[in-house]
Amino acid sequence: MTQSPDHPELLYVEALKTDGKPMYTIGRPDGKPLWVVIHDMEKTESSGCAEWTANYFHTGAGGRSVSSHYTADNDSIVQCVLLRHSAWTVGNRPGNNRGINWELCGYAAQTRTQWLDAFGLAMFSRMVPIIRSDAAKYGIPLVKRTIAELRAWTPGVTSHNDLGLAFGGTDHTDPGSNFPWDVFMQMLTGGTAPPPSGGDDDMLCQQGETGPKVQALQFVLIECGADLGPAGADAKYGQATANALGAIVGDSGQFYGPWQWAKLFAKLAQVKGGAGVPGPAGPAGPQGPPGKDGLGVGDPVTVTGTITAS
Numbered sequence: 489m490t491q492s493p494d495h496p497e498l499l500y501v502e503a504l505k506t507d508g509k510p511m512y513t514i515g516r517p518d519g520k521p522l523w524v525v526i527h528d529m530e531k532t533e534s535s536g537c538a539e540w541t542a543n544y545f546h547t548g549a550g551g552r553s554v555s556s557h558y559t560a561d562n563d564s565i566v567q568c569v570l571l572r573h574s575a576w577t578v579g580n581r582p583g584n585n586r587g588i589n590w591e592l593c594g595y596a597a598q599t600r601t602q603w604l605d606a607f608g609l610a611m612f613s614r615m616v617p618i619i620r621s622d623a624a625k626y627g628i629p630l631v632k633r634t635i636a637e638l639r640a641w642t643p644g645v646t647s648h649n650d651l652g653l654a655f656g657g658t659d660h661t662d663p664g665s666n667f668p669w670d671v672f673m674q675m676l677t678g679g680t681a682p683p684p685s686g687g688d689d690d691m692l693c694q695q696g697e698t699g700p701k702v703q704a705l706q707f708v709l710i711e712c713g714a715d716l717g718p719a720g721a722d723a724k725y726g727q728a729t730a731n732a733l734g735a736i737v738g739d740s741g742q743f744y745g746p747w748q749w750a751k752l753f754a755k756l757a758q759v760k761g762g763a764g765v766p767g768p769a770g771p772a773g774p775q776g777p778p779g780k781d782g783l784g785v786g787d788p789v790t791v792t793g794t795i796t797a798s
């Protein structure tokens with residue numbers, strides 16, 4: 489049994505073709521990972537799912553060139569592609585080359601209740617520390633991104649479905665419309681971050697504003713060690729809040745949006761004893777020719793067509 493060099497607590501089963509060559513792209517040709525990507529395996533909940541799928545990638549026995557960084561079920565996570573390499577799973581170049589891809593045990597057709605059964609919650613719990621660690625390593629904010637944000641190369645958390653809608657090359661819809669994103673994101677952020685949002689608008693605020701969004705920001709600033717003066721977290725975005733934010737994110741502090749959030753999150757991880765955290769990734773350069781097609785394991789749909797990245 490091989491330990492994962494990325495996460496020594498995980499088993500590493502390399503995704504290989506039947507001829508022994510890697511079933512993934514060596515390296516990250518378009519730059520460091522931007523997105524944590526959720527897929528499902530289209531397999532019934534079973535504690536053998538992660539191992540079965542890792543073995544499917546390892547032997548290439550399915551005859552398809554597919555892989556994923558991680559496979560997950562309720563009692564284990566297996567790493568199949570190292571983080572510094574690009575897995576073949578999304579069917580478009582941005583998703584493969586910029587993604588940290590996860591295959592979860594389950595079906596895209598599952599109901600919310602089915603995702604939130606004991607099996608699903610155990611699987612999510614196992615994933616949380618790994619995702620947090622990877623996100624900290626690459627400066628990926630634990631925020632669910634919109635299609636527009638993906639197209640703007642905003643780092644964060646997303647799905648196979650949304651990467652397909654953003655960049656084409658696939659019509660997969662996993663992990664399905666009932667995936668419990670609210671619960672999943674709440675578990676990932678652990679309550680120390682602002683609440684998950686459907687878009688940046690939920691997060692934006694600026695000096696002069698008042699209200700719960702401002703107060704949430706102030707709580708995080710205080711957790712980062714900022715001194716907001718005698719008023720503390722008074723829900724008013726005044727000069728003390730701007731100064732405290734500016735000192736951490738390196739600007740005037742008069743405006744709070746996703747990029748400030750990413751820097752603040754990195755600082756918070758640092759303060760909370762996390763590893764050294766790089767800043768958020770910059771926008772990607774122009775995209776080259778199409779990448780490898782990928783398929784979800786057991787997904788019935790064939791991926792074809794040209795990949796566009798605009």
Ligand SMILES: [Zn+2]
Pocket residue numbers: 526527528577578648660662783784
């Ligand atoms: Zn998928």
